[in-house]
Amino acid sequence: MQDHGTAGTDLLVGLVKRSPVLAELRSGRLDRREFGRRLDVSIATSYRLAGWLTERDLIADSDGAFALTALGEVIADVASGFETDVRTALRPAAATPDLLADLIRYSAMLEALGEEPLDRRELERRLNVSRATSHRYTRSLEELNAIERADGGFALTALGAAVTDAVSTFETNARIALTLAPVLEAIRETTPDFDIGVFADATVTSAEHGDAYGPMARFVSLLEETETVRGFDTFSIAPTYVGEFQQRILDGMETEIIDPPAVTENVMDNYPEKCVQVCASEHFALLIHDDLPYGLVIFDDRVGIGVRETDARTLRAFVDTDSAAAREWAEAVYGFYRQKAVRLETFTKKGLREAMAAARRGDRAHVVGAVQHLPGSARRGTATRDNS
Incomplete structure (x- = not known):
């Protein structure tokens, strides 16, 4: 380790x-x-x-x-x-x-x-x-x-x-x-029999010793080595408007992200140009879920967890591994949340409200349903700067 x-x-x-x-x-x-x-x-x-x-x-x-x-x-x-x-x-x-x-x-x-x-x-x-x-x-x-x-x-x-x-x-x-202490409660709620040993060979990048951005830097370095990214609440690890993340998507990295509605609304409000650029990309799909437990990301060869203290603004640590057992666990957890997520069809405030309303109604036309491992086959949303 x-x-x-x-x-x-x-x-x-x-x-x-x-x-x-x-x-x-x-x-x-x-x-x-x-x-x-x-x-x-x-x-x-x-x-x-x-x-x-x-x-x-x-x-x-x-x-x-x-x-x-x-x-x-x-x-x-x-x-x-x-x-x-x-x-x-x-x-x-x-x-x-x-x-x-x-x-x-x-x-x-x-x-x-x-x-x-x-x-x-x-x-x-x-x-x-x-x-x-x-x-x-x-x-x-x-x-x-x-x-x-x-x-x-x-x-x-x-x-x-x-x-x-x-x-x-x-x-x-x-x-x-x-x-992993700050997220263990959530991990064990979703996976009661979670085996800590699946992360035995993990790389742990901590924000200790004055390197507050070390965990995000580790995440960005892994972006450079992958052709696909799937994850939920990745905003807590590295927002999609971060330059390196945005550029990889625009360069063709197939990306599917599940984010809380509040995060999506924040990006629309504060980073509209970057939101339009990324969300209009054919390589990007955004899903919405209002109850995500922690930050999880799945790369081509590794999976990672973002560890953040409650109400903290910066990461405490980023823990990633190439363990097959950890990947199996991550795929299962991601699939569980993806199945209950709502695809954002239009990247506007109105589109967000409609998506959440569809979720509350249980409208299966908007809920993603069966797990798809890459966003390539998903119908793309349209990006506009309409903030209505």
């Missing part, structure tokens, strides 16, 4: 150390008293645990009871899978939360030794750790039979390779889940 801005080791350690709390909540909501009783901790400790998890949007307090959020459900599943993988690899050793946390701390050392055997001095140099820390880590990993001494240095054992894979899978899936 390539990632510009990811969850640090301390957060991942915190997640696995508190995973028993998430596991308890998998069975349903718990009030404060039952929450403390199930965990067998003091009231003060239960409040600290609940506070930490609530601050990170893993649980929510509703009417005096705690429940998992969508992010909490995913992290609970990811942590459970991590525990199972480690327990399977280390039999008969118990995969306690403390052990899982230690393995995350040892992650960099495991990865380094997975590439090649290294002596202690080289380990310390590569990992930038003290001699005392390297001794502590290697001693613990030797006790687990995860590493062994070889030619004056250390090498991974077969068991260590399995543990390294388990740690890597957990870190990748947890970081993807944390990145």
Whole structure:
């Protein structure tokens, strides 16, 4: 996974150390008293645990009871899978939360030794750790039979390779889940059995570190490599009036976009010339849907999700992948919303009102219906600057 801005080791350690709390909540909501009783901790400790998890949007307090959020459900599943993988690899050793946390701390050392055997001095140099820390880590990993001494240095054992894979899978899936957190609720509403692992090899472009336009730049770079684009609420990722997006459409990139009515009206009001240019193109089809959950885009070879905080104006991240499983998921979700969308036949305020009225009436002449993968066969709308 390539990632510009990811969850640090301390957060991942915190997640696995508190995973028993998430596991308890998998069975349903718990009030404060039952929450403390199930965990067998003091009231003060239960409040600290609940506070930490609530601050990170893993649980929510509703009417005096705690429940998992969508992010909490995913992290609970990811942590459970991590525990199972480690327990399977280390039999008969118990995969306690403390052990899982230690393995995350040892992650960099495991990865380094997975590439090649290294002596202690080289380990310390590569990992930038003290001699005392390297001794502590290697001693613990030797006790687990995860590493062994070889030619004056250390090498991974077969068991260590399995543990390294388990740690890597957990870190990748947890970081993807944390990145997708603002849209996970919507994703799980449309796809209850959504597997975060389909984005395991994703490229994550974050707006952190002062690069507010990094996610949109990543989207634009993918536009340059594709001949077709389908998506919904792509305005939240990169509006169609953005120069690069507009030019690709005018150059022949087959494009089908589903947008909320308010977005379409905004473009008509504020960018009329650009709206006319794009909407009149034979390569562009615009559909309307008034309840879109997040930004989704399907390119020739990749699919992507735009991640935006509620009411935020800029993207938090753009997550894209060439995973076949992710593409299958994206096609299904896009098809679901496309089937209920309304094609905008005339790019005017009047045309927009008529389209939405047709949708409310259930007029099948305007509702798109069966999924079409490209707009080429769709009847084109006409573009005018009539704002009536």
